[in-house]
């Protein structure tokens with residue numbers, strides 16, 4: 001019997017990296033939300049060990065990247081070995097971002113810092129609160145069970161399902177996962193060894209069907225991952241793997257932590273039903289090869305987060321929210337498809353080692369890292385992006401995120417770069433005048449309301465044609481979304497296009 005009903009604009013189910021990101025985006029935009037988790041305490045266990053550049057960019061906007069960068073260290077290469085022989089490596093040190101390509105850091109540490117930052121907004125994770133049901137159409141309240149057995153209904157206008165791979169809501173709403181399980185059992189363990197016979201920032205991968213890889217972690221442990229069907233993992237098991245592969249004798253002293261996994265490559269048929277939006281492992285799962293799962297979850301949450309904030313003020317919330325599935329599902333499916341193909345190639349004993357890995361040429365390294373670290377993600381078929389880009393060869397096409405870059409703006413409190421503007425939580429509308437003297441429309445620098453949507457900063461003019469951002473975007477009038485994605489690129493002075501963009505969102509233009 002349900003005893004209480006409480007209301008909240010947004011309920012977030014699950015406090016892994018996905019749920020915490022959604023809570024931070026909403027809190028920063030001034031939207032009240034609740035975040036519940038069935039665990040009575042953080043698990044402290046860590047699955048992911050790599051946070052990528054795009055996730056770091058988003059977490060920087062949310063004010064949490066500095067502490068993550070301080071807690072981890074950048075990985076600079078992936079070497080590939082056939083037996084004990086290094087046959088090549090990918091350079092992780094080059095990427096079109098001010099953030100490292102891949103930061104070595106444990107998922108548990110990420111969650112700790114995010115939870116702590118969330119408390120700065122007065123939000124605490126409600127622990128020992130398990131989501132147990134909801135109407136199958138995704139409408140009405142979510143029923144939860146407290147640790148003491150008490151049932152309650154939480155009536156939320158919108159729900160973010162970030163419950164992870166075994167999501168209860170996904171099951172109740174009968175949303176199918178499309179994709180195949182990976183045969184066999186797999187283990188990820190953090191072990192202590194007496195030495196590390198590789199570069200300090202290298203993640204070596206072995207091109208054999210056990211899919212063995214190793215990665216140094218902050219604090220000195222080594223993460224190893226490999227095929228392992230038994231339920232137990234002993235020091236001897238790991239030592240046998242290390243003896244067969246490491247180029248120099250290395251002793252495994254202890255196993256600090258081990259998790260046994262069944263893996264699957266899959267994506268849901270839809271990211272939304274009724275008032276519920278699925279994100280992270282609730283929406284898709286993949287093997288750890290390439291370090292994508294958590295990062296895709298963080299990026300899903302950043303996408304739905306700002307849209308929920310806008311939807312609360314929009315006259316067209318349905319259009320805004322429909323763009324979540326249109327944007328994120330193809331991106332998630334592409335990434336997971338790529339992981340599935342890599343994994344199948346690695347794990348297939350019939351495949352020759354030479355064909356298990358294709359090296360990126362030095363010239364291709366940046367492009368390769370931009371893709372695998374989600375920097376060049378582009379939303380190609382979104383109902384809310386204005387694709388009528390006027391530029392002939394844009395460095396940043398619409399639908400892609402704008403890199404952080406310095407600008408000078410016609411405001412008293414001149415912020416130093418784009419990300420500091422985005423950190424406010426709203427859109428950024430920019431005018432970059434044509435230096436050949438085509439007059440820009442007069443700029444209303446004081447426009448903008450007290451809320452974060454539409455933009456807190458009003459329209460800004462990049463006065464200096466040499467400012468980094470002016471060079472990247474070229475002259476024009478731009479709307480950059482709260483997640484940093486370029487949503488509209490019009491000729492200089494064409495504010496009607498910006499007005500149209502905000503009208504699609506159901507908002508008034510600044």
Ligand SMILES: Cc1cc2nc3c(=O)[nH]c(=O)nc-3n(C[C@H](O)[C@H](O)[C@H](O)COP(=O)(O)OP(=O)(O)OC[C@H]3O[C@@H](n4cnc5c(N)ncnc54)[C@H](O)[C@@H]3O)c2cc1C
Pocket residue numbers: 013014015016017018019036037038039047048049050051107129130131132162163164165166167168187188225261279280281282287288290291292293294295296297
């Ligand atoms: C061995 C391994 C290594 C990996 N390495 C990487 C990597 O390097 N990089 C990377 O990007 N990804 C990696 N991943 C994937 C990554 O761990 C996941 O994608 C990530 O944890 C998903 O985060 P999430 O927040 O969506 O879900 P979770 O972290 O699973 O969080 C879900 C939360 O919801 C709570 N919950 C569940 N059910 C309920 C309920 N009914 N009611 C209330 N709360 C509930 C849970 O208690 C949990 O706290 C790895 C995975 C594995 C297995």
